[in-house]
Amino acid sequence: MTIHKEGFDSIGLAALFVLLTNGLIRYFFPEISWLTTAWLVASIIFFFIIVQFFRKPTRVTTVNPKHVIAPCDGKVVVIEEVIESEYFKGPRRQVSIFMSPLNVHINFNPIAGIVKYFKYHPGKYLVAWHPKSSTENERTTTVIQAPSGTEVLFRQIAGALAKRIVWYVKEGQQVTQGDEMGFIKFGSRVDVYLPLDAEINVNLEEKTQGGITVLAHLK
Numbered sequence: 421m422t423i424h425k426e427g428f429d430s431i432g433l434a435a436l437f438v439l440l441t442n443g444l445i446r447y448f449f450p451e452i453s454w455l456t457t458a459w460l461v462a463s464i465i466f467f468f469i470i471v472q473f474f475r476k477p478t479r480v481t482t483v484n485p486k487h488v489i490a491p492c493d494g495k496v497v498v499i500e501e502v503i504e505s506e507y508f509k510g511p512r513r514q515v516s517i518f519m520s521p522l523n524v525h526i527n528f529n530p531i532a533g534i535v536k537y538f539k540y541h542p543g544k545y546l547v548a549w550h551p552k553s554s555t556e557n558e559r560t561t562t563v564i565q566a567p568s569g570t571e572v573l574f575r576q577i578a579g580a581l582a583k584r585i586v587w588y589v590k591e592g593q594q595v596t597q598g599d600e601m602g603f604i605k606f607g608s609r610v611d612v613y614l615p616l617d618a619e620i621n622v623n624l625e626e627k628t629q630g631g632i633t634v635l636a637h638l639k
Contacts, residue, residue, distance in 0.1 A: 424526060426586055426603045427474025434470040438463040469521075473606060477524060479631040481598025485566060488530045488618065488636040489598060490628035491574050492610045494519040499624055504613045507537055507563055507573055512613040515620065515635055517628055519579075519608050527604065528631040529564065530612060531572050531638075532597040535589050537563035543578075560587050560602070564595060570638055573613040576604050598631045615639070 423431065445459050481489060498516035503509075519525060543558040558578040565571045576585050587602035589595060604610075612635060614620075619637040622628065628635070 421478065422476045423471070424474045424476040424603065426605065427471070430605070431467075431471055431474065434467050438467050473521065473525060475524060476526065479528075479598070479629070481528070481631045483532065483597050484634075485532065485568065486638050487597075487634045488572055488612065488614060488638060489528065490517060490622075490630050490633040490635050491528050491530045491601070491612065492517055492519055492526070492604075492628070492630040493523040494609070494628055496622050496624055496626045496628060497609070498611070499620060499622070501616065502613075504573060506539075506561055508571075508613065511616060512573070513616055513618055513620065513636075514611055514613055515622065516609055516611045519604065519610070521606055524630065525604050525606070525608070526600055526630060527576055527602040527610060529589075529595045529597055529599050529601045530574055530635065531564050531566050531570075532595060533564045533566040535562060535591050535593045535595060536565045536571060537561065537573075538587075538589060538591050540585075540587070558585060560585055562587070562589060562601065566638070568638075570615060575611045576602055577609045577611060578604065579606070579608040 445456050449455055494517040497518045500514055502514045504512045539561045541559050560576045563571050563573045578585055584605045589601050614636050617639045621634045621636050
């Protein structure tokens with residue numbers, strides 16, 4: 421396991437914060453040993469919490485054109501038929517995965533193919549499980565068309581803590597199933613919109629591994 425490139429700045433700032441605050445406390449309150457010890461412990465815990473947000477585990481995707489793999493780590497919180505109004509403008513099967521602050525926050529391409537559509541939407545920072553977060557929060561929308569012609573849409577959605585979404589794809593790009601497509605800092609969610617005839621392979625509350633778990637089978 422390594423540290424993801426998106427974490428270098430945040431980890432550096434966290435380290436600087438730990439060093440400066442501990443130095444200031446020791447300088448101004450040298451006689452209060454319990455305070456310096458307590459802050460040292462608390463700041464080290466804080467630093468390692470920041471580091472774990474940006475961990476990058478080794479993932480090997482079993483590539484299969486009939487599979488839609490999980491685009492992120494997390495827990496399945498929605499499986500339902502909805503009207504997708506941005507791109508398809510019609511009914512689709514939605515599977516949503518909530519990413520807690522303890523999850524790996526890398527996002528992966530759920531299928532291989534051509535990026536047919538991409539759009540970034542600035543927005544609010546409602547809690548990720550809020551019903552309106554899919555349409556009102558900061559988010560991206562990506563549609564990948566498989567060689568078979570089937571299209572899968574997925575959204576990176578910022579949460580109350582996540583205030584920066586990163587993406588590595590653009591329209592017209594050929595992408596590989598399981599490759600990194602982006603990163604969301606801290607808590608957030610990803611929505612996946614599938615054809616109605618797709619066979620869902622997960623259940624509500626089930627935990628997923630990005631790049632590994634098979635969300636659905638395509639016809």
